[in-house]
Amino acid sequence: MLELIAKRFKNIPSPVDFWSLRLVEDRRQRLGVRQDVLQPITNHHGLGAYITVMDQGGLGYAATSDLSTTGLAEAFRRAMTWAKRTANTSLLSPEHITWPHQSGQYRTPVEQSWESLNLNAKIELLQDTCRRLKITDAIVDWLATLSYRASEVLFLTSAGAEITQSFYYLMPELKAVAHGGSETQIRSYGYDHARQGGLEHLDRLRFFDAPKRVAEEALQLLLAPNCPSGQMDLLLLPEQMMLQIHESIGHPLELDRILGDERNYAGSSFVTLDMFGTYPYGSTLLNVTFDPRCAAQLASYRFDDEGSLAEHTYVIRKGILKRPLGGVISQNRANLSGVANARACNWNRPPIDRMANLNLEPGDSTLEQLISQVEHGVLMDTNRSWSIDDSRNKFQFGCEYGRLIRNGELQEVVKNPNYRGISATFWRALSGVGDIGTVELMGTLNCGKGEPNQAIYVGHASPACLFTAVDVFGGV
Amino acid sequence: MPLREFFNTLADTLTTNLHSGEVLTLYFEAEDSDFIRFNRNQVRQAGSVQQLELSLDLSAGYRHATGRCHLVGDLNNDLPPVQSLLAALRDQRRFIPEDPYLFYATAGYNTETMEEEDLPRVEVVLKDILTVAAGLDLVGLWAGGRLYRGFANSLGQYNWYSTGNFNFDWSCYHGGGGAVKSQYAGTSWDPIHLEHKMQRVREQLGLFHRPAKVLPPGRYRVYLAPTALMEIFSLLGWSGFGLKSHRTQQTPLLKMAQGKRLLHPLVNLSEYPGGGVVPCFTETGFQKPERIRLITQGAYQDCLVSPRSSKEYGIPVNAGSEIPQSLDLAPGRLKTNEVCENLEKGIYITNLWYSNFSDPNDARITGMTRYACFWVEGGKPQAPIDVMRFDESWYQMFGDNLLGLTTEREFLLDPNTYERRSLSSFRLPGALVDKFTLTL
Numbered sequence: 001m002l003e004l005i006a007k008r009f010k011n012i013p014s015p016v017d018f019w020s021l022r023l024v025e026d027r028r029q030r031l032g033v034r035q036d037v038l039q040p041i042t043n044h045h046g047l048g049a050y051i052t053v054m055d056q057g058g059l060g061y062a063a064t065s066d067l068s069t070t071g072l073a074e075a076f077r078r079a080m081t082w083a084k085r086t087a088n089t090s091l092l093s094p095e096h097i098t099w100p101h102q103s104g105q106y107r108t109p110v111e112q113s114w115e116s117l118n119l120n121a122k123i124e125l126l127q128d129t130c131r132r133l134k135i136t137d138a139i140v141d142w143l144a145t146l147s148y149r150a151s152e153v154l155f156l157t158s159a160g161a162e163i164t165q166s167f168y169y170l171m172p173e174l175k176a177v178a179h180g181g182s183e184t185q186i187r188s189y190g191y192d193h194a195r196q197g198g199l200e201h202l203d204r205l206r207f208f209d210a211p212k213r214v215a216e217e218a219l220q221l222l223l224a225p226n227c228p229s230g231q232m233d234l235l236l237l238p239e240q241m242m243l244q245i246h247e248s249i250g251h252p253l254e255l256d257r258i259l260g261d262e263r264n265y266a267g268s269s270f271v272t273l274d275m276f277g278t279y280p281y282g283s284t285l286l287n288v289t290f291d292p293r294c295a296a297q298l299a300s301y302r303f304d305d306e307g308s309l310a311e312h313t314y315v316i317r318k319g320i321l322k323r324p325l326g327g328v329i330s331q332n333r334a335n336l337s338g339v340a341n342a343r344a345c346n347w348n349r350p351p352i353d354r355m356a357n358l359n360l361e362p363g364d365s366t367l368e369q370l371i372s373q374v375e376h377g378v379l380m381d382t383n384r385s386w387s388i389d390d391s392r393n394k395f396q397f398g399c400e401y402g403r404l405i406r407n408g409e410l411q412e413v414v415k416n417p418n419y420r421g422i423s424a425t426f427w428r429a430l431s432g433v434g435d436i437g438t439v440e441l442m443g444t445l446n447c448g449k450g451e452p453n454q455a456i457y458v459g460h461a462s463p464a465c466l467f468t469a470v471d472v473f474g475g476v
Numbered sequence: 477m478p479l480r481e482f483f484n485t486l487a488d489t490l491t492t493n494l495h496s497g498e499v500l501t502l503y504f505e506a507e508d509s510d511f512i513r514f515n516r517n518q519v520r521q522a523g524s525v526q527q528l529e530l531s532l533d534l535s536a537g538y539r540h541a542t543g544r545c546h547l548v549g550d551l552n553n554d555l556p557p558v559q560s561l562l563a564a565l566r567d568q569r570r571f572i573p574e575d576p577y578l579f580y581a582t583a584g585y586n587t588e589t590m591e592e593e594d595l596p597r598v599e600v601v602l603k604d605i606l607t608v609a610a611g612l613d614l615v616g617l618w619a620g621g622r623l624y625r626g627f628a629n630s631l632g633q634y635n636w637y638s639t640g641n642f643n644f645d646w647s648c649y650h651g652g653g654g655a656v657k658s659q660y661a662g663t664s665w666d667p668i669h670l671e672h673k674m675q676r677v678r679e680q681l682g683l684f685h686r687p688a689k690v691l692p693p694g695r696y697r698v699y700l701a702p703t704a705l706m707e708i709f710s711l712l713g714w715s716g717f718g719l720k721s722h723r724t725q726q727t728p729l730l731k732m733a734q735g736k737r738l739l740h741p742l743v744n745l746s747e748y749p750g751g752g753v754v755p756c757f758t759e760t761g762f763q764k765p766e767r768i769r770l771i772t773q774g775a776y777q778d779c780l781v782s783p784r785s786s787k788e789y790g791i792p793v794n795a796g797s798e799i800p801q802s803l804d805l806a807p808g809r810l811k812t813n814e815v816c817e818n819l820e821k822g823i824y825i826t827n828l829w830y831s832n833f834s835d836p837n838d839a840r841i842t843g844m845t846r847y848a849c850f851w852v853e854g855g856k857p858q859a860p861i862d863v864m865r866f867d868e869s870w871y872q873m874f875g876d877n878l879l880g881l882t883t884e885r886e887f888l889l890d891p892n893t894y895e896r897r898s899l900s901s902f903r904l905p906g907a908l909v910d911k912f913t914l915t916l
Contacts, residue, residue: 091519388830
């Protein structure tokens with residue numbers, strides 16, 4: 001299908017300095033069972049084209065779902081008109097940008113495809129999973145969902161690039177809502193474990209075994225005391241670490257934010273261009289990589305949406321800030337080396353700098369060793385509340401689940417655990433990093449950014465991490 | 477072919493070929509939008525997006541499946557893929573159990589709203605903005621063009637809504653990092669109006685030449701401007717007012733719904749589609765009421781009820797989704813020009829940002845100050861403040877600690893453009909609040 005549309009496009013005369021075409025075909029299906037009732041099955045088929053034109057010092061784009069020859073020609077004309085309109089008013093000097101021109105392919109490895117299990121079997125599995133969440137009457141709402149997405153992207157440029165990439169995603173989710181009196185507590189699992197790949201991940205995630213634990217923990221939270229307040233050690237498990245990495249490392253290092261593009265919406269950054277190479281971002285235990293290679297991670301790819309080849313790179317090494325997260329255009333503007341992370345959420349939006357897979361590298365402590373280091377502290381897991389200032393510095397995060405740690409041992413469950421701090425000092429309080437046995441592949445499906453807005457998939461792999469003297473507090 | 481005619485013809489063609497006992501509903505969304513993104517008062521990204529999307533729900537009895545696809549806008553091109561989607565839905569239905577909460581409109585009311593606006597030419601917009609902001613560090617987005625919504629079903633109902641508007645949402649930065657935010661939304665472009673708004677921005681930027689006041693954490697008297705309240709009401713809208721979130725005890729307003737907490741009697745909150753820019757019909761063809769009273773004199777009153785919740789809980793439908801789209805907070809008696817005087821020693825908060833619940837059981841909300849927030853003393857803004865984190869219960873903010881709401885209200889169009897340009901809006905006064913907790 002995409003090749004046929006590309007052929008139509010290639011027949012359109014293109015007397016411009018540079019053009020690119022990105023075609024995206026998307027197929028999605030979502031199955032959900034709530035309170036043992038199958039929800040309406042949704043099927044989505046998306047198809048559209050994004051055209052960029054650079055001409056006479058201007059740069060413009062046009063996106064369209066009209067993929068007829070006439071529609072593509074009209075979109076090309078619109079992109080060309082925008083290039084002309086903005087030639088003298090553009091922030092960029094596009095003629096100085098060296099557009100990548102590699103060609104290649106990428107395909108998510110899939111062991112067990114979504115289609116390998118018929119619809120009836122998937123529905124039955126989900127219904128059974130959902131039923132097992134309702135363990136007492138205090139569970140007042142419960143659901144199990146499975147979604148998949150298969151996305152084909154074809155990218156061509158007038159410079160000769162021809163890239164095809166096929167992505168296959170699996171997105172599971174469980175949720176149990178426990179209620180008593182005026183108190184409601186929610187425990188969830190799976191949403192932040194979305195991955196590239198097929199149904200094989202369900203066994204790896206122990207998805208079908210999880211309902212009992214999820215529901216029991218929701219009930220425990222209902223009966224638990226509030227998390228205590230005060231300065232104490234904080235042990236974060238991967239389901240919360242991913243949010244910590246995302247908000248206070250990923251976003252501040254995005255180069256388009258540092259260059260000011262996002263200041264009207266997503267914000268700027270406390271990081272400045274002169275910090276790269278020298279700034280002590282965290283303790284020497286902090287090692288963070290941009291890693292597009294792990295095929296199961298949510299934002300793995302071979303090329304970004306401007307055609308740059310993606311490679312594994314350290315962005316923070318032994319605590320020192322090394323390089324920003326910026327694609328070809330941002331690198332050109334900042335005169336800094338970045339990474340291949342210019343990405344768009346779909347065919348109808350322009351590429352912008354995204355964190356893709358941003359991973360915290362494992363250390364050498366087991367989870368038991370991390371716990372044993374804590375005299376007075378709290379363990380937190382699974383994000384439920386996030387808020388951080390526009391320069392990505394002052395933050396306050398809350399988790400679904402907490403457990404106190406006293407004298408090196410895990411103790412009782414606590415509810416409403418929250419903590420707050422400042423990015424620039426928080427990472428310097430990193431005092432322990434879990435080993436490979438504590439690492440989990442996490443990610444988020446709704447990282448919002450950009451004007452016009454885009455919600456995109458990003459991946460974060462992380463071990464459990466220990467922080468010293470953090471400002472912790474609970475509910476009312 | 478005009479889009480309305482195209483949609484109706486597509487609907488007619490699809491419904492005439494249905495199998496016996498089948499019911500088909502169709503919902504259509506389209507836009508033809510221009511986007512100009514600015515940074516440093518220059519163009520960062522500019523372009524156009526044309527997109528047509530069709531949602532289908534094919535049912536027979538209580539078994540149904542839904543599908544969604546993009547369209548070209550031409551019957552010859554679109555019929556084959558849409559018919560194949562329909563066939564796939566029909567095939568899926570064999571595996572699907574009956575849905576006890578399936579509910580679609582059968583009243584058969586037809587409507588047509590076609591607002592013909594004289595939208596500005598983008599060349600003019602671009603020139604006007606760059607001229608009026610000369611010398612300023614302006615960053616933001618101009619988004620404009622036409623938006624379309626359509627509903628049809630095989631029972632013979634047709635609804636159509638089209639409108640054109642623009643939304644210029646921008647901020648201007650002071651060299652020290654402070655910024656002033658503004659918005660100009662409408663249907664006809666007036667460069668004089670833009671100039672007045674930019675003049676106001678320039679005046680507020682002048683305050684940033686003064687050193688920022690650093691506030692220690694504590695409790696302060698604050699004025700929350702309508703643009704700041706929009707952030708709080710947006711957050712509450714996600715889970716606060718839907719029937720499902722109330723019946724499953726997940727609403728952060730649960731204590732209100734249970735009658736255990738009341739707000740200040742000044743608080744009268746409605747979903748008011750008649751006062752917004754949304755179509756009068758839902759995605760499943762129900763007619764929206766003129767107004768739904770969510771909170772009356774500080775007490776919880778009604779919920780937003782989607783068709784599924786309507787069937788599940790036996791309450792009549794009054795909304796398409798359970799998230800407000802045209803939220804309306806009644807005015808109070810505080811005159812806007814008396815706000816600074818009433819603040820005494822306090823903070824004028826123009827915008828809040830990145831709000832979230834820190835304790836949903838107590839409707840406690842955290843978030844940040846952002847853009848043009850000033851320390852006020854002696855009836856006048858004295859200095860900008862450094863960004864601060866707040867953490868405060870909605871029950872306190874709009875209950876015991878609410879001192880007043882302004883008589884003047886602002887009509888604010890939601891600038892969000894996720895997937896497509898938003899049609900949501902807010903009509904809000906400002907609020908004077910005592911003992912507002914700042915934490916970091």
